Amino acid sequence: MKKNLTLLFASLLFSTPLFAQQHSEQKHDKYVWPKDEQVKQKLQNWQDIKFGLLMHWGTYSEWGIVESWSLCPEDEGWCERKGPHSANWYEYKKAYENLQTTFNPVKFNPERWADAAKKAGMKYMIFTTKHHDGFCMFDTKQTDYKITDKKTPFSTNPRSNVTKEILGAFRQQGFMVGTYFSKPDWHTEHYWWPYFPPKDRNVSYDPKKYPDHWQKFSDFTYNQIQELMTDYGKVDILWLDGGWVRPFSSIDSTISWQRTIPYNQDINMARIAGMARQHQPGLLVVDRTVSGEFENYVTPEQSIPDHYMPIPWESCMTMGDSWSYIPKERYKSARKWVQTLVDIVAKNGNLLLNIAPGPDGEWHEEAYQRLQEIGKWMNVNGESIYGTKPLAPYRQGQWAFTSNGKSVYASYLPSDSETQIPASLSLPPLNTPPAAKATLLGTTQSLKVTKTKDGLSITIPEKVRQQIAGQPVWVLKIS
Template sequence: MTEANTAEEAQAQETAVHEGVHNYSSEDEWVKPDDPLLLERLEWFKDQKLGLMMHWGPYSQLGMVESWALSDGDADWARDCIDWGVEGEELKREYFDLNKTFNPIRFQPELWADLAAEGGFKYLTFTTKHHDGFCMWDTHTTDYRITGSDTPFHRHKYADICRHLFDAFRSRGLAISAYFSKADWHTPDYWAPGMERGEKMWRGPSYDPKEYPWLWEKFVNFTQEQMTELLTKYGRIDMLWLDAGWVNAERGQDIRLGEFVDKIRREHQPWLLSADRTVGGPYENVITPEQTLPERPLNVPWESCITMGTSFSFNYEDKYKSVRELVHLLVEIVAKGGNLALNVGPQPDGRLPRAAIERMKGLGAWLKINGDAIYGTRVCAPYASEDRKFRFTRKGDVVYAIRLYAEGETVERELALALPEGSFETAELLGGEGPLPLRRTESGITLTLPDSVRAGETPIALCVRLS
């Protein structure tokens, strides 16, 4: 999200956040890398299509939005669910003390990885640190960490959560994307005590880096040391997913990110993609819409991070999207050339919510039959039919026509298709038994569906392979 410099800008941003429609960089701000390996890795990324995102930390105990209640400048929307009679500094004290009760003893990284693999997910984006500064790995830069002595979980065999989670997911063939907030509201090098700006603290530093360059340099070193730990001690990391877009050189908050990423690529992980989200430029290799998606296909690498329920962090009363809604969302995103980073907020005890598990399994069951129309595909013009019933994807000369069905909608005996560009001789229903009867018409082709498809419950979506 963009830094607020005026009250009007702050209000506009708070409204945008509250409505769940977040800023993201445009195609024009994307810079194509020169490195052939990075170009290869971007094509790999575009093949993956479905990633699992997880926001998890001590805040899950409250069942409310992660971190944001700490920012006085974001209080209008971030504190609307706080009903226990605290505010301001007392709220911050209670929030920062949540590490002292965070004890997710039912955490099972192997089970999470199994569920992700079964659900058809291809990579994990995990919050190693959100804006509140709590570290979910065994960092040596701060005691405010999952392995710190104040956190009861530090005695557990899985205490170094990032290590065990990353290892488990990699062992199932899933890639790792490490979410890391460039802002840190816990360290005194960013929010320095006694240096608050005016009457309210905001999401940026509590001081002007130009006036206190020595303090800002301490924060830069602190931040780079944390990222170095993650990128040198935790195995292969495929992408560094950076949040807090207001921390950038143009805003006077230069953490020398380019210098850092170049060094990591040169000395440790040459394949590393970086997503310096909402900043644009050469280190935002992937554009990341949040809780929204583009109106049309984008010709650059992108992923929409969207919640399975209504909240990124665990919410006790959350309402989850149905499997049908999730499949349709995935198809829409893939047809527009993007990936879906589907967010699940783990519970404070270390389990995944039962509703989330059911959705993951349902998504995986559909992808097991229809994954050929999703994974490894590219944009096919037009990406959607005029009546919006079909979405199209392409692999080379093969086109996939995906018919989306609403709950209870009648499945037609014949599918009439105005064909995308290309000449097709055969049509095959994924999961079906052989070619479908095909009849040419003036506007395209008509396919006859087997009676077995029309019987029973309305399918979520049918995928036809055209070649």
Template sequence: MVLSLTAGAAFPQAHNVSSGYQKPTDPQVIENLEQWQDMKFGLFMHWGTYSQWGIVESWSLCPEDEGWTQRKPEHGATYNEYVKNYENLQKTFNPTAFNPEKWADAAKGAGMKYVVFTTKHHDGFAMFDTKESDYKITSPKSPFSTHPKADVTKAIFSSFRNNGFKIGAYFSKPDWHTEYYWWPYFPPKDRNVNYDPEKYPERWEKYKQFTFNQINELTSNYGKVDILWLDGGWVRPFKTIDPSVEWQRTIKVEQDIDMDRIGTMARKNQPGIIVVDRTVPGNWENYVTPEQAIPEHPLDIPWESCITMGDSFSYVPNDNYKPTKKIVETLVQIISRGGNYLLNIAPGPNGDFDQAAYDRLAELSAWMDINSSAVFATRAVAPYHEGAYYYTKSKDAKVLNVFHLSEGEQYQAPATFEFTVPAGFIPKQVRVLGYKGKVKWNKKGDKIQVQKPKGSLNYATVIQLDTK
């Protein structure tokens, strides 16, 4: 499968969408995926010690000469000094404003139905109480460890689960902190393991067990987990490398961590769990994950675009948050092509979102209160998108939803909406969501004209057709 993407931004960890999707056969996984596809809209959160410096998550530790890996001189004059100072952020990370119930309430109001939280990013700092490492938020080295909700992963999962969310655990397969991945005997060269696992199999075996144990903890000790979202696709069997993808060409050694063993364990702990081994085609990539981009055409497999609300996945002071109109438009474009929208908001070092993020969620809430029936439990339907109009249908195909979007900062509705009715749909009733009065409409051939009711709507108009 070769996909063209509509990019939102260029990012270091941007991923291709792998080909060769394999549909799951486990009935519980199939059912979970179906429910997840009904949910459409989720919250992603990148959060760690790096938020204190307001820098891109983890990547400045990576010795690659790219724009996103640049280190600020004030954080260390040499690489080794920088790494030491970065790791010492553990000793000052104290997010005392942490209140996951506040996040869950705001996200639920905005129509979000599932959450994916970064339990561990590439830097190896665990935002959960792992027994495999002392590099974690619950360590006595971290001042927040005395807080009643020091195990922030447990608190986040509990708060969102209590609000009806599906729970997703993001976990980085590479870990740049442990000696089993970046062996101190050698300097790290790039994002990959810094030794040859086939030359040092005992060390790699320890890394495999380390990874297995941490994922076992996450899927055993944290209540029901619905999604295991695995990042760091360079940790993969060498035979799965796609040489047409630039970043995959940098993988020079075998980095197989035995996903069959990990996935089987996760399913034993959490029957029906969706496993997302990003960019690695096979049994354990249950849905695909374009990043900061939307496929230009509908996909006939489960997929999710992860896109930031600001410019960055991690917290940056005074970030440039997207207008609510843009967020609504992105949601409409994604669901019309059959996907889910995973919107990232980055908590700050104090443990809270910026007020601007809450403002966007509140504005989304007002729009969702009116239009949610056209968003959730829907599926893509041809022609998907024509001009300013985007389509979804109810799963039983008895309701057709037509979204109208407009250019510019403010939404502008035409005096008359005119759009194609997909083949097989015969409208018997037409309504404009948000208006209680009768709507004037007529049908000519395969076109429908709908007169705009009086009043105004924010961000987009949704026309809903009951069909015979």
């Protein structure tokens, strides 16, 4: 489908080489609806809340570099090594893993994060318990490469099990909570076996040739996920990353990055999901990019579909340029994020917005400012977002349409040069009653609605236009 210029611009704005890693191409035509009633109910609840927070955090924040990927021996931009150890991969890996001995985020305060996210209108949270580098941000018993190990300075802090603290803080604020977990693990010898040095992101040996070694890795993965599902309270979402760890039969040869997977890397997702749901009934499992029964919703990365999709989906995107902490981040404006959220919701999706904590355990202050600005809009206009369904024609020009069954919400996304809503608005035909009444959210004055052969015409008084000037999106409520 040909994209219009606005959507093309948005796509270009959010796309950089750093994030092209593995999810730039996705197909969603193989979606499998869950059969478990508890899973279906939770999925419906998740689709109603629309807006979530993702956090990438690990020892890599100390160097202010891309999360994990500099360890990957691939000649790609996002895998580039920098610094005094960059010339030799083995020395670099040793220095990278030695960051464990200096990681000490003494300003860690998850309650501040949860409070800021709640005030922004976010309703769910996903935290990186382990990224591809294998460093565990939880108190696993399967490895000593973890934040709670005695080699890590922060292990003496009473809040050293940061995953437990973060999930608890957000759960206390009424959030649905989820655990990001990387299926590949570049630290454990059962994935990157030192006998065979790694050539790329994949397992360094042929699992078919060394089944006992692969079974140890599968059990290691199972045991870590079991810990997360049993020791950390109620968990709503198991968000699995690293889609190259997958059954060979699931590879889609039409997708470029999947064609490069050399081995069958089957970790028995049926066994994992069955165990996880035994401990967490109704758990949403998101085995990213692996189409089928264990991908309860799909997750386009740093991109937004250009049309309505009738399946559950979520765009995961970075508030700034990077998934991980960098010292000088360039955060996109609150206006951009409000418009992005409105666009996504009108196409039947959720927005998962990433903010990265730093090595001291804090966000950049600018991230808090962005959330505060987003929250101001959400406080007034949230009823057009939460608990709504997309309404045809979904997105048309500068309009986005949703409905909660009682009212229709027509959201006008102004261009950068528009500071006031137009005095006269023309809407396409909508499923509204003959005597439809309209107001602009944030105001109380009824607006004149006229039915025309092309749809609806609405006149906005000058006083109302001035009253709501400067908003990132203006929302008409028609009921």
